[in-house]
Amino acid sequence: MRSTHPRSAAIAALVATALATGLLAGSADAAEGAASADPVRIHDIQGTTRISPLAGKQVTGVEGIVTGVRTYGSRGFWMQDPDADDNAATSEGIFVFTSSVPTVAVGDAVKVNGTVGEYIPGGVSSGNQSVTQISKPAVTVVSSGNALPEAVAINEYSVPAEYAPAGDAAAGGSINGLTLDPSRYALDYYESLEGMNVRIGTSRVVGATDPYGELWVTVKGWENTAKRGGTLYGSYESQNTGRLQIQQLAPLAQQPFPAANVGDKLTGTTEGPLDFNQFGGYTLVARTLGEVRPGTLAPEKTKAQAPGELAVATYNVENLDPSDPQTKFDNLAKAVVENLASPDIVALEEIQDDNGAKNDGTVSAEQTLTKFTAAITAAGGPAYQWRSINPENNKDGGEPGGNIRQVFLFNPARVSFTDRAAGDSTTATGVMTEKGHAALTHSPGRIDPANPAWTDSRKPLAGEFVFRGRTVFVIANHFASKGGDEGLTSVHQPPVRSSEAKRLLQAQAVNGFVKEILATEKNAEVLAVGDINDFEFSGTAKALEDGGVLYSAIKSLPKAERYSYVYQGNAQVLDQILTSPAVKNFSYDSVHINAEFSAQNSDHDPQVLRFRP
Known part of the structure; x- marks a missing residue:
């Protein structure tokens, strides 16, 4: 389980690392190890930059009023000097890292001796800012029950x-x-x-x-x-x-x-x-x-497609496998039926293999999909059929042993799937001409699975569907995650977004494949859908749209409705449906049923697009 406040006891080692990499101002002074016997004030320790001018030094007799005590995770307490200086840039508060449960109480007036340091949550490689603190403290309680500094x-x-x-x-x-x-x-x-x-x-x-x-x-x-x-x-x-x-x-x-x-x-x-x-x-x-x-927010419900409309959805179901509680299957199924109005085609992301995270070489997801489609039928939905390609074991990223993959569900009463020399995990599908129209060489098939862009990442799944006599190509995607990117509060501004490089290559590969289809049949109807793991304004989205062959349909919504995910209080787009130029007069809905709620069946909101092929 993630620790809310992970903090290594080896503070000195982190400080030494920061000193060695030049992250601490005044490192030359600190390296000398000179200790000051003179009492200093908290604002002297904090200084006017993010790094203490006294980092690495010993301080004695630092006075303050205890304003908060943390007895779990990163154990310690905060203290604040009630006699502030006149410089708005210098903080009057500081954290004292005790490592064990502190023996002080809120309202205590204390004097602290210890070592000034800069702790970097997550380590130097995280790009996070540091926290100025006093570690290895000797604490003296001078008095108790004091009024706290005004907040x-x-x-x-x-x-x-x-x-x-x-x-x-x-x-x-x-x-x-x-x-x-x-x-x-x-x-x-x-x-x-x-x-x-x-x-x-x-x-x-x-x-x-x-x-x-x-x-x-x-x-x-x-x-x-x-x-x-x-x-x-x-x-x-x-x-x-x-x-x-x-x-x-x-x-x-x-x-x-x-x-x-x-x-x-x-x-x-x-x-x-x-x-x-x-x-x-x-x-x-x-x-x-x-x-x-509480407010009045409720999960949304999209409208049902008209008889002549094809409804296509994408939904990241967050590592679904048979070991999940039946309630998760039932709730996800209910959402497909009631909130998404039983789309004709549903591209699923994060379907795990039949034993989930157990890392034993299992790659089949037949049990996962059987259980999920049965739950949809029990919820009053259609008897969906599915198409997918099992990945190579532990080659597609995600939870080790889970073997997540994309899957097509489709309602055979409304749409048919064109099975055409189904590909395997390493065989690339291509584009050919059949009776004057574009067709896939493998359906379902993977797009360029040997491309280094897909190393340790999900390979796109392409399929050929027929609705009312019209062929529609659907490409289900789950691009590389943002793992490794620096946060918005990074010490680097702008933050380093290293993961974008891989998604850019992935977007270029999918864009190139769509261009092949449209070069074969100019008016082919193509949808690229899924968890793109990037924003509608990102370089990834621009690469997908290159040459005008695709359009991120979420941009058809008013700006106040463009989001599928909430991260650190930012409502943002990660899930998208992109359309080729022949897909006209569509209606689009980002169906908000998860991301805004503390009780979630997934952390993503599904997307639905309806149009008349």
């Missing part, structure tokens, strides 16, 4: 509109060495409050409660608002500065975290120290947590 109000007026400064090119794009400008940049503003006691008022939830006891709010209720209450991520420059992650100081085992959906309100005052963690960046760790006031 700084974070609101729409205090958070700047610009997200982050551009990184220093000479430092590899890092913002570490830049003097904080909290009146101009949101990331600088949050950094200037690192470790301090902060509060927010009533705020809209823009990221539903997750299994780790976290939710996201926005303190800017007007910022890029989605139709259903979220906050849209519409471009690489639209970072949504008002987003803030909320956790609580109490362990989940002692105090359950409230369940909230997008559009709900976190009411009243939420107050506590401002932390920075690996899985979301700046986080208000609530000592006092507001109450969730």
